[in-house]
Amino acid sequence: MRERADQLVLNYVSRAADAAHGVLRSEQRLDFARRLRARIEAEVGGSENPRAVAKVLDRFGDPAALVEREARRLATTDSATDSATGPGSGTGPGTSPGSGPATGAGFAGGPAATRPAAGAPGTGLGPGGTRRFPAVRDDTLHAPHRAGQQRGSRSTSLGLPFAGLRRVAMSTANPMATGGRDARTVVKEHPREIGALVILVAAALLVPFGLPSLAIFPVPLVVWAAGTAVVLLSESWEARDRFLGAGAPLLGYAVGGVLVGGLRVGAEPGFDTFMTEFWAVSGTMFMIGTGLGVVWLAYRLLDLT
Incomplete structure (x- = not known):
């Protein structure tokens, strides 16, 4: 640090x-x-x-x-x-x-x-x-x-919301717009944090493949846990940003799955029907939550200044 x-x-x-x-x-x-x-x-x-x-x-x-x-x-x-310097002031010919x-x-x-x-x-x-x-x-x-x-x-525009994101977007036209900070600079200065974001994205992309579980844990969950550990141990983000970014996938999986699954039950109420719909949409909601969490963490990293 x-x-x-x-x-x-x-x-x-x-x-x-x-x-x-x-x-x-x-x-x-x-x-x-x-x-x-x-x-x-x-x-x-x-x-x-x-x-x-x-x-x-x-x-x-x-x-x-x-x-x-x-x-x-x-x-x-x-x-x-x-x-203040004139004739006789003591300034010699060798003095600049x-x-x-x-x-x-x-x-x-x-x-x-x-x-x-x-x-x-x-x-x-x-x-x-x-x-x-x-x-x-x-x-x-x-x-x-x-x-x-x-x-x-x-x-x-100073002080307006997402000013840092606008500066990053402008950096390709004017390098001074970001004060020398752009995506390449952030990658060089924060390789561990960028690696954690890549791991979280990989966890989301593994969801559709239906890989066999490791013991009792799904592979995407294991990969997400690894990325989350790196995010939580990093001090480049504030604590609020770390928990929000790393917890977004679980919020999407649980809360999003319950809400969307409940809406899809329709005219056939029942626990079994609800669980069927929950499992059908929870993976997609996990991916959406991961995407939102990664975008937030990346923005906060780019907006460090």
């Missing part, structure tokens, strides 16, 4: 570093990635739950947008440095005007005598000399969106 959470953070920072190529200098890019990871880890607060980590990363937003904001901050800092804020003394932790004043425009330093990292998405990027929500605006 910890490995999955760490992989989510590593993937996000790697995407940010890739977006910084050609935008930031190498030393600026390395410093940006280091501060980004430190900020993410501070926001995560030591949580090992991949879902919680994914929600934190979603608050940070598009890594490319963070890179653009960092580039603008550095450009503003460089302009302020150039304005843009190197101050990105390396050495420009960072919190550098020599105190050479740090920019806390809160000075363009320095990126907050009160007390602590370097500010660009605010996460909830703080600034979508402030107009939040204001629109408070006014009852419905001009945006």
